[in-house]
Amino acid sequence: MDLSLPQLVAVYAIPVIFAITLHEAAHGLVAARLGDRTAQLQGRVSLNPLRHIDPIGTLLVPALILLASKAVGGGILFGWAKPVPIVPSNLRSPRRDMGMVAAAGPLANLAMALGWGFALKLMSLFGSDGEFLPRMAIAGIFVNLALAVLNLVPVPPLDGGRILTSLLPARLAAAFSRLEPYGLFILLALLATGVLGFVVAPLIDIGVGVIAALFSLSD
Numbered sequence: 327m328d329l330s331l332p333q334l335v336a337v338y339a340i341p342v343i344f345a346i347t348l349h350e351a352a353h354g355l356v357a358a359r360l361g362d363r364t365a366q367l368q369g370r371v372s373l374n375p376l377r378h379i380d381p382i383g384t385l386l387v388p389a390l391i392l393l394a395s396k397a398v399g400g401g402i403l404f405g406w407a408k409p410v411p412i413v414p415s416n417l418r419s420p421r422r423d424m425g426m427v428a429a430a431g432p433l434a435n436l437a438m439a440l441g442w443g444f445a446l447k448l449m450s451l452f453g454s455d456g457e458f459l460p461r462m463a464i465a466g467i468f469v470n471l472a473l474a475v476l477n478l479v480p481v482p483p484l485d486g487g488r489i490l491t492s493l494l495p496a497r498l499a500a501a502f503s504r505l506e507p508y509g510l511f512i513l514l515a516l517l518a519t520g521v522l523g524f525v526v527a528p529l530i531d532i533g534v535g536v537i538a539a540l541f542s543l544s545d
Contacts, residue, residue: 335389337458341442341466342388345435345473346407347375352434353410353427360423362416370410378407421499425492428485435474436533442466443537450543471533475526481513482506 351372354365369377379385383406417423446463454460478486483506491499505512516522537543 337461338388338465338469341462341469343375343379343384345438345466345470346384347373347378348434348438349431349473349477350378350407350410352430353412356430357410357412357417357423357427360426361418362413362427364413364416365410368411380406380408383407421492421496423492425489428488428492431485432474432477435470435477439467439470439474439533439537440540442470443541443543446543447541467534467537468530471530471537472526475529475533476522479513479516479522479526481516482509484509484513 350370354371357364358366358371365371372378375384387406412424412427414420414424417427442463446460446467449460449463477484478489480486480490482488482491482503487502487506487509491503494502513522
């Protein structure tokens with residue numbers, strides 16, 4: 327059954343908000359564990375979505391993408407929250423630890439994708455009243471896999487870019503980090519040329535397949 331736009335928004339709202347919220351909270355939590363409590367002191371290590379929501383990135387952009395996908399089909403759902411403040415100099419080993427802080431966000435999304443997969447399995451075993459909750463669980467799997475994969479693209483300031491910076495030799499890392507002011511334009515170019523979708527979509531499909539196999543989910 328095809329969903330109307332209000333139904334589609336209702337199905338995706340909770341998965342999108344919490345996927346982005348926990349992604350940012352994970353950054354702050356790991357940073358605090360590694361010596362930088364800036365985010366923690368500002369209340370950003372929190373499961374309260376209101377502390378992380380960016381009206382444009384968390385609400386408007388995903389809603390517009392849903393609208394476009396409803397009208398023309400396809401599309402990769404993504405968004406962002408208010409960036410978590412990190413002071414690298416507070417970390418015990420700034421270059422190494424920034425990579426760990428960056429990796430925490432995508433890892434949180436992968437964990438949530440598994441959580442939604444487990445929830446979907448429970449619904450299939452014990453039944454669910456209607457289609458809304460199973461569709462939300464499926465949306466949760468796709469949203470979190472999409473955010474994890476997109477954020478691991480090695481373009482600064484995405485998490486993948488910061489992870490790569492932490493792994494490169496110091497001279498190469500310094501040169502690579504200078505791309506950060508142009509990162510958004512690079513991403514837009516990759517999106518416009520179809521390269522981003524060409525790389526990201528198969529990885530999301532692989533993730534969906536792994537979760538389906540792990541929990542023995544039927545199509």
